[in-house]
Amino acid sequence: MKRRKLVSVASIAVLFCMLAVSAQAKTLVFCSEGSPEGFTPALYTAGTTFDASSRQIFDKLSMFERGTTKIVPGLATSWDISPDGTVYTFHLRKGVKFHTTSYFKPTRDFNADDVIFSFWRQHDKNHPYHKVSGGTYEYYAGMSMPSLIKSIEKKDDYTVVFTLTKPNAPFIANMAMDFASIHSAEYANKMLVAKTPEEFDQKPIGTGPFVFVSYQKDSTIRFQAFDKYWAGKAKIDKLVFSITPDASVRYAKLKAGEAHLMPYPNPADLAAMKKDPNINLMEQEGLNVGYLAFNTKKEPFTNVKVRQALSIAINKNAILEAVFQGAGKVAKNPIPPTIWSYNDAVKDYEYNVAAAKKLLAEAGFANGFETDIWAMPVQRPYNPNAKRMAEMIQEDWSKIGVKAKIISYEWGEYLKRSMAGEHTSLLLGWTGDNGDPDNFLAVLLGCDAVGGSNRAQWCYKPFDDLIMKATQVSDQAERTKLYQQAQVAFKEQAPWVTIAHSVVFKPMSKKVVDFKIDPFGGHVFYGVDLKE
């Protein structure tokens, strides 16, 4: 009798424990690399800030399907584009709730006013929120929105009409970017009436899958899953960002079980991570390109043959091994393979010293010449060690008689001087913003960008015509064809030596389920689960 009692007590205890375990909140700890600048994405430009704001707290009209660059409906369920490509009508999702927190309780659902507020704050210099928190809206300006958007009108509560000054096919992709996050106009008004508009940017209210709970500067950010999220509650209950700037320490935290996922591992730790039975190391090509640009306005790089000869003379595989230590792939096009319209048929210049010499002689430089290579002073995902890369290129070029001097400036100075075209050749790169080929080809190689981000100072009419035409048509198949032709023209003219696309590694605990690497370099935790 006594034994039976004991057994039943024990089984109740076991059952209770099981229940307690299953009821235990699932907390995912992300060991992030730095502190966010703030929580209103439109005010800032850093990916670290977007991870902590737009990618968890906010939604946009259109969104990127998780882990891809594919556009899917977000807060807008659909959109119509006028035949001339200048009027975009967005049909908004009904029944979307804003977060309820200790500092704000919404009285209404999301509607057209919120869309107009979110864009007009950035657009209109007289908007009461324009100057709040020292707003400069770099991304909005950087994506040419001030000159592109003519007006935004509310047709009814659930229909918003954007009128553009000219057709712009990447517009829908731009609407999925972080700066286009939708805020609550009601909350903004409340803060304005309370005379604390700055609070609006520090204590965010969005419609996204996670509710902001607290931020301890340089230490921890806490989020809670939003149970009324329109697409369904997140699988994890709590999300914690544990800010850890040093990569070795992040790795130590992951190994010690204090964090579930970390970004930006040290390349030197990758081999050990691959062997670790508790760590799952995911990898994917990054949405970036590292290149060497010739200043096509300066002699002798005005000559296509010289550019081609110098391209052939570079041993890219050796660079990949030495500089990227396996965390990179050779680039042949100016856009990464993860972007639609990537032209795989393009043939890269193959490393061949004899052919390079011959080509250089044909161009009239049989004895070579002297030139400069500018090397960036900073580490970037597309180029982890520009100085080493420059040294390797210098050595390769010396084999065909080209003597190059390596030059470097402080980063800000480097960007400014190269924009002004002071260099003869330089190393730089680019990370994509919206997954649209236009974001690489027009921004980096278009005639309009000469004197700006077009570091090759390259304005080639046949190429420019193709990419300009591609922004005017909205049919993706047609755009793909145009961009593919543009990539062929680019390769022939060789204004750059395309060097590499980096490979992004994400080490995570084996408990993390269904994490997808974001091609934009961000970290999205909606849809991620934790195994017991």
Added chain:
Amino acid sequence: MVQFFFRRFFHVFPAFIGVTLLTFSLIHLIPGDPVELRAGERGIDPARHAEIKAEMGLDKPLYIQYFRYISNVFKGDLGKSYVTKKPIIEEFFTLFPATLELSFCAMIFAALFGLPAGIIAGVKRGTPFDHTIMAVSLTGYSMPIFWWGLLMILFFSVFLGWTPVSGRLSALYWIEPDTGFMLIDTLMSDEPGAFKSALSHLILPSIVLGTIPLAVIARMTRSSMLEVLKEDYVRTAKAKGLSDRRVILVHALRNAMIPVITVIGLQTGVLLAGAILTETIFAWPGVGKWILESISRRDYPAIQGGILIIATLIIFVNLGVDVLYGIINPRIRYTS
């Protein structure tokens, strides 16, 4: 004593002005423009660039910028961060408790082990005790902090699993800071285990940060003790038949403490400003790391304001040390 205090206090002003001038000119000497750095590869339209610079007040000549800055400082306004757009004073004082807590614990660790080690080495001069203590302290002094910190993490946190890797509190505890001092905040919260977690997070960073001061204190105490032990009054005390313990702890140590206190004072200043590396390794949200990041972002108000506050604090710590001398040694009070 009061007169002595005020005399010392008036020395502080030129030092204060010097600090503002020095930080201001030094950071403007570093090439780099905060607006361009933020724009990065994307670049920025020159008109917009000029507009933003004007909004930040960076379009004016440097001497005007300096006078504007210094007049604001006297009004108690250190400006707003270019990056977070928040007031510098608010930013600094949310982070400062973390630095203070860590520096305090590191100093306690250093003094707790450094003083006895120095006394033993001084009293037992030439013995294996002395040699071992001196060799260990020299090693501690020469240890590169970054390497030392990582080594400690790998051994104690990853290999043995005794201490947490980094941060101030386990991610499982959701405690809102009241005072900013994690030990106090966790003690006041009703979450069981939080205080223990906060304490365990302090162990490794305190040891790493306290290693150099420990070595300095030990060496200083030793040499100071050696000098004092040769003094006549020590011999007299011994001749009177006092116990060794009383001679060392009462007669010798009190006199040997003066240079040691100077060192502790100076080292405290070093800790407040020099915790940069320790804070970076242990992801400790303090002011050292914040200033370092501000330099790379050319966040001028943050660098100027942060350094100014720290310099002022160091000036006051040293003022405190000066006053403490006067209390310990009346001769200083009357002669200076």
